[in-house]
Amino acid sequence: MxxxxxxxxxxxxxxxxxxxxxxxxxxxxxxxxxxxxxxxxxxxxxxxxxxxxxxxxxxxxxxxxxxxxxxxxxxxxxxxxxxxxxxxxxxxxxxxxxxxxxxxxxxxxxxxxxxxxxxxxxxxxxxxxxxxxxxxxxxxxxxxxxxxxxxxxxxxxxxxxxxxxxxxxxxxCISYSGRCVLSNYMSLRDANRGGCSQSCRWKYDLYDLPYGSERHSITGEIPEAFSMSxxxxxxxxxxxxxxxxxxxxxxxxxxxxxxxxxxxxxxxxxxxxxxxxxxxxxxxxxxxxxxxxxxxxxxxxxxxxxxxxxxxxxxQLFGARRKIPEYKFVGEVVDFDAATMVATIRQRNVIMEGDTIEFYGPGFRHVDTVIHNLRLAQTDERIDRAKNPMELLHIDVPFAVSVGDMIRKSGAGLINLYDQKTGETKTVRARA
The missing domain is CATH 3.20.20.70 (Aldolase class I)
Known part of the structure; x- marks a missing residue:
């Protein structure tokens, strides 16, 4: 059964x-x-x-x-x-x-x-x-x-x-749940009463401290500063x-x-x-x-x-990252006119005419397109670049979208691929 x-x-x-x-x-x-x-x-x-x-x-x-x-x-x-x-x-x-x-x-x-x-x-x-x-x-x-x-x-x-x-x-958390007091010591902020300063995420220097001598930072002699992240x-x-x-x-x-x-x-x-x-x-x-x-x-x-x-x-986060995100969040749909196929979007990050973007929505819906006919919603003036967060914009879309759909911009950076077996890191550009 x-x-x-x-x-x-x-x-x-x-x-x-x-x-x-x-x-x-x-x-x-x-x-x-x-x-x-x-x-x-x-x-x-x-x-x-x-x-x-x-x-x-x-x-x-x-x-x-x-x-x-x-x-x-x-x-x-x-x-x-x-x-x-x-x-x-x-x-x-x-x-x-x-x-x-x-x-x-x-x-x-x-x-x-x-x-x-x-x-x-x-x-x-x-x-x-x-x-x-x-x-x-x-x-x-x-x-x-x-x-x-x-x-x-x-x-x-x-x-x-x-x-x-x-x-x-x-x-x-690098510590056992509910048992950390690192923040209390490092910043006088009580982690267990809502004040955690995430001291474990900080970067720490490493020192050589020979007895009776001045301390000597060995930064540069190790790949990066130490953290407990x-x-x-x-x-x-x-x-x-x-x-x-x-x-x-x-x-x-x-x-x-x-x-x-x-x-x-x-x-x-x-x-x-x-x-x-x-x-x-x-x-x-x-x-x-x-x-x-x-x-x-x-x-x-x-x-x-x-x-x-x-x-x-x-x-732990130490050494080269094995992978980073390829996408940046740039806006959400606040209106869609099915008669003209124009989406009104509220911008969250810089977008430009010709950018490749992805719309996604509830139910795991995804569809890609290219920004075409980017313009200000208030005046319908054509622009090549929108840089002001929370600004309302119009774009033409070749498919129906829904209010509440989110928009990502692809091809936003580099990816570090780390091979655990060889210890080598290869940097490649994210796909456009």
Whole structure:
């Protein structure tokens, strides 16, 4: 008898109301956001209660859910007012809060009954006994620590019925989830109370310190400055493993990233889930296109984190990059006149007459064309180059496009291809 597979939700990040709506339009089943208290992204576009209410209304209209991250570690006094804050989230219609601190969990459970609680990855849950502990306390979902392997995930799933949420894409912390204090020491910003300065991403000099002598920098004697920066995670190739092992939610990192990133990654993982649940053959046929799509928005190199073994030196950002994106986000469609085949676009980056561009939209739609008859929307004046962000432009298109479609410019740079076996790096120009 064939095993019945559960469809996992695609859970996307949203740092602003615009990103929330884009994520849902591009396939996210749920979105997680930050409020103006108790979160870990003090520099993200955290939501006011009014913005949350608008986001919930939009999500409800599209059969999606909104979760709020409240995963800071509280010090004395930080918990003041939390009960009223959680009740407000519940009354707005937030589907769940994502919490790590036991004090905040207790407050949410006792003072905002009916509001679902998910355990944050900051709590570093790595075994089924831990998941069962939190289930017995009333939590309905646990976000696994990023350090859990696929083998461990499989074992966890066999021994607990609590919902499992697992990271599938985005930035990786070089430290264990919720255990880093590097930022506290380097910049006096508390990583576990929303102030992480990402000290691990900095470049560090290396010194020779002979006893009794002045220190001597050896910069130039090594290929580059030292960092502790991990490559990003991408599990797009391994969606079958995650679905077969009963993961309930596929979590994408990146509340501070752009609508280009949010739309692309949400759309791609949604397509991957749909393809695999249709058939293994369908997934294998589309997998190369899914991988290529994610490279269009990659900010760092991509790998699988801890899922298939302990990361080695090739999973750190050191030395020449093996690959960089070939595309730049340049705009989105805000109107389309089917009678004249003219698209009105809101520009995000420089574009020029004759540029090769790609339109993409929900459902994994893609089509290429060349910018023709570029002009200002307000005056219809012809121009050769548009350089002012957020300006409205007109272009002629040979096919129908939809409001909300995004536009990329191809051929935007060089690619460094690194051969791990030989250690050689070859630089080639991206395709035009």
């Amino acid at each position: 064939q095993k019945k597979l559960t469809r996992p939700e695609v859970l996307a990040p949203a740092g602003t109301l615009e990103k929330l709506k884009v994520a849902i339009q591009y396939g996210a089943d749920a979105v997680y956001i930050g409020g103006q208290a108790y979160g870990l992204r003090s520099r993200a576009g955290n939501f006011s209660f009014e913005e949350m209410a608008e986001g919930v209304a939009f999500a409800n209209a599209h059969h999606a859910k909104i979760y709020v991250a409240a995963n800071m570690v509280t010090h004395e006094g930080n918990e003041n007012g939390a009960g009223a804050w959680f009740r407000k989230l519940r009354d707005i219609g937030i589907s769940a809060v994502i919490v790590s601190d036991p004090a905040l969990i207790a407050i949410a459970a006792s003072e905002a009954p009916g509001l679902a609680i998910h355990l944050s990855t900051q709590a570093s849950a790595t075994n089924f006994e831990t998941l069962e502990f939190w289930r017995r306390l009333g939590l309905e979902r646990v976000v696994l620590a990023r350090e859990v392997s696929m083998e461990e995930l499989s074992e966890i799933r066999k021994h607990t019925a609590v919902e499992i949420e697992a990271f599938v894409h985005g930035a990786m 991990a490559v990003d995670m991408s599990m797009i190739d391994h969606i079958p493993d995650l679905i077969e092992n009963g993961v309930n939610s596929l979590k994408i990192e990146g509340r501070m990233k752009s609508i280009h990133y949010v739309s692309t990654v949400a759309m791609t993982y949604k397509k991957a889930v749909d393809a695999y649940l249709e058939s293994k053959e369908t997934f294998e046929a589309i997998k190369p296109a899914l991988v290529d799509e994610l490279w269009k928005v990659a900010q760092r190199e991509l790998d699988t984190g801890f899922y298939y073994g302990i990361p080695d030196e090739h999973k």
